[in-house]
Amino acid sequence: MVRSRITKVDERRREAYRRQRDANDKAAVAARERAAQLRELERDAESRRELETVWGSQQAGLSRLRDISKQLDKLHRAERSLLDERDRLVDALRRNNVSWAMLSSWSGLSRQGMSKRTS
Structure with a gap:
């Protein structure tokens, strides 16, 4: 069977549409990749501005982080000591036969919580 001219034209048109869809x-x-890259760059720039606004610079932020960590460690040690x-x-x-109820009212802890800590 011989293909008609119309069939060939339709096939070329479909192929052209397919190429156009692929290109689109x-x-x-x-475009999505570029938009994602731009959003990432904007987030990076915003975080740098925030760092500089609040802590002055990256180095100052790192120094403050170290100081905070040292203070927290001291507080944790003090807390453990007080809990012990x-x-x-x-x-x-x-x-010495002091009741759980009295210990609870003076400490602000539940009787169950205190009994668990001491057992």
């Missing part, structure tokens, strides 16, 4: 799809992907002292005191008071 590639352009859309490239409180637990020893609760234990000593319990051995």
